[in-house]
Amino acid sequence: MSESKPRVSMIDTEAATGDTAILFDAVRAMLGRVPNSYRILGHSPLVAKMLIPFNAVVQRQGAGSVLSTKLKEMVVIKTSHLNGCKY
């Protein structure tokens, strides 16, 4: 785990309420977990809920994309490497 503290707080999934709780339940049902990034984006749940299914479909195979997860992950690895991103 990185030592750095997020600049915007990470929401405790168990303590979430309202639209954020609905968002986390829906994400858990789709992905089996709530990633840290979504615990932060969850501060703006009505915007995050539109982004999350796009992320899922564009990155993976099986729900509409015409490319394999493998090929797309190669793209993601190159992109993140060039951007020097550790996440």
Place this chain on the structure above:
Amino acid sequence: MAHNTSLGQAAGISDDQVEVIGTDDYMESPHLNAREKAAVLWAEHVTRNTARSRDDVFEIVRQQFNEAEIIDLTLICCFFNMFNRVTDSLKMPIEMQSEVDKIKASVNLDPAKVKSYLETVVAKWPQRFPKPAPD
């Protein structure tokens, strides 16, 4: 990169492939096929924003991918350019390796789960929406 190396390995990307993708010599690598090289090349030029002026690069991509594939390729690259900027700017912490590894279960996205997600979003549609804060 942690999440994506993990998902990439689950999707069948080898350690040799991960390593060569991170170098400048990937176009000569025996570890990548022609389609994989073209995809990584496109990712590099889209990310550096040199794609628009490089017709020679696009020609290599066009020889390997049809138009629908080019759209998906460009969208995944641009989505991660956006997401990288978000995670870096907000200093999002990387998760424990055990948590990162859970992403491996999701190489294949079940369309029924996406449908169920969208149905939940519609069923729980808010009664009221927030008013924007004053500028």
